[in-house]
Amino acid sequence: MKTTARLSFLAAAMVTLVAAMPAAHADGDHRARAIATMKQDFVTKGQATADRISEDGLQAICNRTGNKPPETIAKQLETDQMAGVKYPTDGKLMGDWKSGEKIAQSGRGFTWSDEPGLPVGGNCYNCHQIAPKETSFGTVGPTLFHFGKLRGNTVDIQKYVYSKIYNAKSYNLCSEMPRFGHIGALKEHQIKDLVALLLDPESPVNK
């Protein structure tokens, strides 16, 4: 879908939402005042600039619907997110699982206390169980232990994992998982290494 078409769909979706479900989540007045309050109360610190308080289109739809947008809108917007996924030009989707493990471990990036310019981590262990050796893992997301063993590592699965990491919202519009490729947090080769961590038969994840 062309960008203009996508934008106008988004606009249309917003209008529909505002009209059709005014009180879906909570009192609209309180929402507006909450946003105004935050706009006035936040200041730039380090790389965390004050404009981060503004919602983008997807965030606005999730916020307005309590993370449960109507099915048709969700499907359309997921397709839009998917259209932005850039696959590797060399056609290879799997890199080096050892380097993937390091990326998965690192929680660096985007906070006001992180030095800008340094490579960003994946934060994966913050939310997921992955390789068995790491017992300090979070549970915001599902376990990914034995991921490749259970799902296989066909090209389709590789594509799924690559695109899920690139933009988790292309499968689940209001997923709690960040859009690592979409926002430019993780580079192509880093995502490939993470795909390998989850799918390579040699990776400890699949032992």
Place this chain on the structure above:
Amino acid sequence: MKYRIAFVAMLALVMQPASAQNKPATAKKGAKPPAAAPAEQKDAATLEFEKFRTQMEQEGNPAELFEVKGEEFWKTKRGPKNVSLAESCDLGLGIGVVKGAYVQMPRYFADAGKVMDAERRIVWCMVEKQGFKFDDLAKKPFASGEYTPEQTSLVTYVAGQSKDMKIAIPLKDPHVKDVYEIGKEIVAYRAGPYDFSCNTCHGADGKRIRMQNLPNITTAKGSLTAVLGWPGYRMTGGVMLTPQWRMGDCFRQQRFPQPKYASDTITALLTYMTANANGQMYKGLGIKR
């Protein structure tokens, strides 16, 4: 102090998980792959910490040192106007009354025309009654290794005076209810590079970031966990920290910009969480790892 030595030993254990986002705890070698991910799973450092906390609570919580300092600040004539807070500051129950005030804040203060949490109210009194400058207080608002702001000690003292009392945020007051509803919206508001809201991490039961349990602040039980133990003495770094600090550090992890000190946003969050814990017992100053 008896706990000094044990304390230093403990630091080694607790240092790592303190900021899970940046410094992941190291894996234990040779551990069996955990089959599932039990919600309340505790690692060795957590268990050690809990043992140590119990011991400290029995022998004397280091937060009490700040309580003593805070009491002195409360009662002494200070500031450009040379008045004491005890003779000028109303925390909601009358001038100078501290007993039970903490568990009834945030509340609406007509003289300020605002709903305020404890720290914000104390700062307001320091500015309006004692003549301190807000900008000076806001410049270094939280404790570091070398420095504990006066308002931190004051909050600690005031909070200690509500130990074992029931949380009773006056939600019937329409001003308070209004701020509560704004807080509820802020807690659900997703934005920033990672699309995070408070609820991403604190919106469901039994979630963890790394090994740190995340209270579900949308429930009464989880909100109690969020309120209990604050203000708290944090073993990592050996500093006394207030709920204001906690909110700021979570916004950091949320990849949001920085909230201004003593702002409406923070009051709204504290109103939401504290009122969700209404009717439950506040157990006093905490020890955090």
